Amino acid sequence: MKVLDLKCSHEHRFEGWFASTDEFESQLSRGLVACPVCSTTEVSRMPSAPRLNLSSARNDSAPSQQPQAKQGATDATAVQARALRFLREVLENTENVGDRFAEEARRIHYNEAPARNIRGVTTPEDAHALIEEGIDVMPLSVPAALKEPLQ
Structure with a gap:
């Protein structure tokens, strides 16, 4: 390998x-x-060199002494x-509500749906409107590699 x-x-x-x-x-x-x-x-x-892990050749230098x-x-x-x-x-502890993010955030805020952590997709305009209503939102860019389970 x-x-x-x-x-x-x-x-x-x-x-x-x-x-x-x-x-x-x-x-x-x-x-x-x-x-x-x-x-x-x-x-x-990237260029790399083989590394040998030999107990007699231990390098116990502090990280501050590294190049x-x-x-x-x-x-x-x-x-x-x-x-x-x-x-x-974040992905493990939130429910993905997809395109219904703005709608579901409002429902939670106005106690029309159970309180829970959600994530999803919305437009910048809808996100701004949510903030103006006093609903906390945070944009978060998730790499595609984390959106799907690894095979």
Whole structure:
């Protein structure tokens, strides 16, 4: 199994696991490799070196002693991971009401429907109208990769 460091055209970094480098190239050419953050298929392979985990060669240096470029990449990866965890939690703890979002938000606000956390789709105009009515809404962009279960 090959673990490759990948990056999309929007600079999101992630790992991909493939049976071989040829299999990665095959999947990439067929548009099957997509960024888990933004779902773009414009993906490239990052240079990487093999890493040996040897107990005698442990590197116990503090993160502040890491080269700046690597630490910056690690920080960006950590931010992406936290954002994805947050989005997954939102998706797990809300009911998707789809296009009926504005209608259902009003029903909940005016006690015409049971109170619950919902998510869905609405126009910017409807979202603004909800805010003017005192109904709290928050736009949230969800990557397509999180909208469907992984296969």
